[in-house]
Amino acid sequence: MQAVNNNPVPLLETRGLQKYFKVPKGMLHAVDGVNLSIPHQRTLGVVGESGCGKSTLGRTILRLLEATGGEVLFEGENILTYDKKQMHRMRREMQIIFQDPYSSINPRMSVVEIIAEYMIVHKIYPTQQQAFQRAAELMDFVGLARRYANAYPHELDGGRRQRIGIARALSLNPKFIVCDEPVSALDVSIQAQILNLLMDIQDEMGLTYMFITHDLSVVKHISDEILVMYLGQCVEHCGSDELFENPLHPYTKALLSAIPEPDITMRGKEIRAIRGEVTSPINPPPGCRFASRCEHACERCHRETPPLCEVGPRHFVACHLVKGEPVHV
Ligand SMILES: Nc1ncnc2c1ncn2[C@@H]1O[C@H](COP(=O)(O)OP(=O)(O)OP(=O)(O)O)[C@@H](O)[C@H]1O
Numbered sequence: 001m002q003a004v005n006n007n008p009v010p011l012l013e014t015r016g017l018q019k020y021f022k023v024p025k026g027m028l029h030a031v032d033g034v035n036l037s038i039p040h041q042r043t044l045g046v047v048g049e050s051g052c053g054k055s056t057l058g059r060t061i062l063r064l065l066e067a068t069g070g071e072v073l074f075e076g077e078n079i080l081t082y083d084k085k086q087m088h089r090m091r092r093e094m095q096i097i098f099q100d101p102y103s104s105i106n107p108r109m110s111v112v113e114i115i116a117e118y119m120i121v122h123k124i125y126p127t128q129q130q131a132f133q134r135a136a137e138l139m140d141f142v143g144l145a146r147r148y149a150n151a152y153p154h155e156l157d158g159g160r161r162q163r164i165g166i167a168r169a170l171s172l173n174p175k176f177i178v179c180d181e182p183v184s185a186l187d188v189s190i191q192a193q194i195l196n197l198l199m200d201i202q203d204e205m206g207l208t209y210m211f212i213t214h215d216l217s218v219v220k221h222i223s224d225e226i227l228v229m230y231l232g233q234c235v236e237h238c239g240s241d242e243l244f245e246n247p248l249h250p251y252t253k254a255l256l257s258a259i260p261e262p263d264i265t266m267r268g269k270e271i272r273a274i275r276g277e278v279t280s281p282i283n284p285p286p287g288c289r290f291a292s293r294c295e296h297a298c299e300r301c302h303r304e305t306p307p308l309c310e311v312g313p314r315h316f317v318a319c320h321l322v323k324g325e326p327v328h329v
């Protein structure tokens with residue numbers, strides 16, 4: 001296990017990060033002014049309903065998509081100003097694991113070739129043979145039997161395919177990994193295996209994760225802190241336990257009330273259905289984007305965008321009805 005890193009500079013930070021897409025009807029605000037920070041060797045869970053901008057946030061941080069505005073600081077340096085050469089070096093430090101690794105891998109390559117690919121592209125070893133040798137070691141590391149080395153991904157089940165995706169992401173020895181719904185397509189029993197593997201790897205390699213999911217029970221298990229997104233914006237961000245014990249934003253409360261209750265005596269609990277129309281992310285008007293669905297919304301909520309405020313130690317909320325100190329970027 002790695003020593004705890006107490007570096008006061010977060011491994012990753014975003015300031016006012018924006019990603020807009022030009023669409024026929026105007027500008028779609030997929031990520032709209034997100035400020036977040038992830039300390040070294042910690043996991044930030046990112047949750048929110050489909051289309052709220054989770055994947056776009058992850059990809060913009062990694063510069064797989066070019067940001068419209070704002071900053072992405074990696075160990076204190078704004079990587080959005082990096083040129084191609086600097087970014088090529090930076091790519092080793094930041095990786096992504098997808099929901100369906102099959103969509104991101106070449107089906108005509110064997111398992112060992114897929115895992116060795118980045119090491120060959122980045123010329124990590126003098127010979128390809130050494131890259132294949134390292135790939136075989138990575139297979140051991142992620143619990144993939146070496147007898148699958150020459151198999152093709154379509155011959156393997158979802159759990160084993162995800163292990164290939166993880167081994168490939170680890171192959172360049174990164175510091176930061178965006179995990180974009182890595183277990184959402186897997187059976188529940190396999191989900192637990194993959195989550196445990198990711199947590200063991202984090203401990204062993206001292207990794208920092210941004211873990212994207214729409215499933216709050218998954219994110220609770222793996223995250224130190226959780227960021228709740230709604231239509232491109234952060235509405236609440238705090239410690240994982242704090243979010244479940246003391247949710248403050250009406251959207252977070254609604255999300256939590258919708259988690260299925262395993263305890264049969266609690267099944268009659270009130271589920272707050274979220275009613276009302278979803279605001280369009282295209283040219284959104286000022287005001288709180290959740291206001292049209294919020295039972296507590298007042299006139300000010302429809303008029304003024306609530307700033308993200310610190311309401312307790314590392315507990316941030318963007319809601320006019322919750323008092324706190326605005327966070328200045
Ligand atoms: N290339 C693109 N061009 C135009 N709009 C896009 C593009 N990519 C994403 N969007 C839009 O940006 C918004 C955010 O999409 P994104 O895929 O980031 O959401 P998500 O939270 O990851 O959703 P899901 O949970 O379904 O994966 C959506 O409204 C989506 O339609």
Ligand SMILES: [Mg+2]
Nearest residue numbers: 054055056180
């Ligand atoms: Mg997504």
